[in-house]
Amino acid sequence: MSENLHIISTGVKEVLKEKNLLQNIGFQVVIAMVLGTLIGAVMGHSATMFSPLGAIFINLIKMLVIPLVAVALISGAAGLGNSHSAGKVGFVTLGYFAVTSALAVALALVMGEVFQPGTGIDVSGVEGMFSAEYASKGELPTFWATVIGMIPTNVFQSLNDANILQILVFCLFLGIAISKQSPEKRDPVINGVNTIVDSMVWMINKVMVIAPIGVFGLMAEAVGTFGFGALMVVFKLFVVYTAAILIFGFIAYPAMIHFFSKTSAKKFISAMKKPQAVALSTASSMATLPVTMDTVEKDLGVRNSTASFVLPLGATINMSGNAIYYGLVAIFFAQLFHIDLSIGAYIAIIVTATLGAVGQAGVPGPSFLVVAVLLAAGIPIEGLPLLFALDRIFDMIRTALNITGDAACAVIVDSLIEEPEEEKVYQDQQA
Numbered sequence: 001m002s003e004n005l006h007i008i009s010t011g012v013k014e015v016l017k018e019k020n021l022l023q024n025i026g027f028q029v030v031i032a033m034v035l036g037t038l039i040g041a042v043m044g045h046s047a048t049m050f051s052p053l054g055a056i057f058i059n060l061i062k063m064l065v066i067p068l069v070a071v072a073l074i075s076g077a078a079g080l081g082n083s084h085s086a087g088k089v090g091f092v093t094l095g096y097f098a099v100t101s102a103l104a105v106a107l108a109l110v111m112g113e114v115f116q117p118g119t120g121i122d123v124s125g126v127e128g129m130f131s132a133e134y135a136s137k138g139e140l141p142t143f144w145a146t147v148i149g150m151i152p153t154n155v156f157q158s159l160n161d162a163n164i165l166q167i168l169v170f171c172l173f174l175g176i177a178i179s180k181q182s183p184e185k186r187d188p189v190i191n192g193v194n195t196i197v198d199s200m201v202w203m204i205n206k207v208m209v210i211a212p213i214g215v216f217g218l219m220a221e222a223v224g225t226f227g228f229g230a231l232m233v234v235f236k237l238f239v240v241y242t243a244a245i246l247i248f249g250f251i252a253y254p255a256m257i258h259f260f261s262k263t264s265a266k267k268f269i270s271a272m273k274k275p276q277a278v279a280l281s282t283a284s285s286m287a288t289l290p291v292t293m294d295t296v297e298k299d300l301g302v303r304n305s306t307a308s309f310v311l312p313l314g315a316t317i318n319m320s321g322n323a324i325y326y327g328l329v330a331i332f333f334a335q336l337f338h339i340d341l342s343i344g345a346y347i348a349i350i351v352t353a354t355l356g357a358v359g360q361a362g363v364p365g366p367s368f369l370v371v372a373v374l375l376a377a378g379i380p381i382e383g384l385p386l387l388f389a390l391d392r393i394f395d396m397i398r399t400a401l402n403i404t405g406d407a408a409c410a411v412i413v414d415s416l417i418e419e420p421e422e423e424k425v426y427q428d429q430q431a
Helices: 002-010 019-081 086-115 143-149 155-161 164-179 183-208 211-226 229-233 235-260 265-271 273-282 285-299 304-317 320-336 343-359 369-376 391-416 421-430
Strands: none
Touching: 019 155, 019 164, 019 183, 019 211, 019 273, 019 285, 019 304, 086 235, 086 304, 086 320, 086 343, 086 391, 155 164, 164 183, 164 304, 183 285, 211 273, 211 391, 235 265, 235 320, 235 391, 265 273, 265 285, 265 391, 273 285, 273 391, 285 304, 285 391, 304 391, 320 343, 320 369, 320 391, 343 369
């Protein structure tokens, strides 16, 4: 009974508890993607009439994800604040994010060199799309500028501007502060925050009901606007990119689960089908957060205190799918423009792509951080609009890998960090 109460108080309720309904939503999303693609191909530019459907869906998601991430981070930090293992959880989590992002870039570079996605491509028909207007968007801030920029001077302004890193810093700080209060002061506040989390999850569940309609509109607009001409130019890149995502998602992460946790890789892969379907439909790690939390806690047995800390943090800064994208795009354009990359250029790509992946917010939209990666390696950026035309498709796929990495981190951290007996008693009391 206490386990059921624990799930109810921290996980996804009602809609996502019904597995058949969730599977139906995933099936509906796939059907919507296929129909949207066909309608876009047939109607051409006229398919933009369906764009409001996608805009409404994405705006509803954006309306909810920032408040959800804020309260979930406060809840997670408050739950870990009194834990003797809190420092270890943070250290292991951040170390995992850094290492997996760097490995993802390295895999992308190897795949790019082996399969040569940018060689032998005729761009004469699409050179009109080339532009250098994005060069100003590629500057990465210095280390100290990044650190200072993470500290909000007005947290309400940070929430209004959706400055994810500033929200993260404040909410983690506030959550730890709440955990340091006396139990009679702390417990009602934590219960209130958890109630808000449940309420936000309920709202996102209702929005997810219209996900197939939104996905149909997004796909119809994308295909209708850009057609298949641009896709053919980057088709080989897309195939290699998808292969790299599959390797990392279905080989690398399950291997990590097998060696560093008590959970079986098969169980992990099976459980992740649900959040991956939602990630494909929304192209947003944050929008998928409630589904990921429910899966990790209920299906994979991760403690709520761990999940509530690791997953919102991962949805903010853990972007291994983006790291693969940055690395492959760099190789693609280097080959397209016949540029031989030096060892220094490869190192610059790995470092910049890893840092860029951390700085990429978990919401859908064109990723201009790839500009910084290209500039760091001395690669021309004129051809970048070729990718922006299809960024939605790339984004959907890399988001599915991003949330898989978040879940893998939660499972591994929960297995590596032993929970003292007195903390287990406290967790049971909270449940």
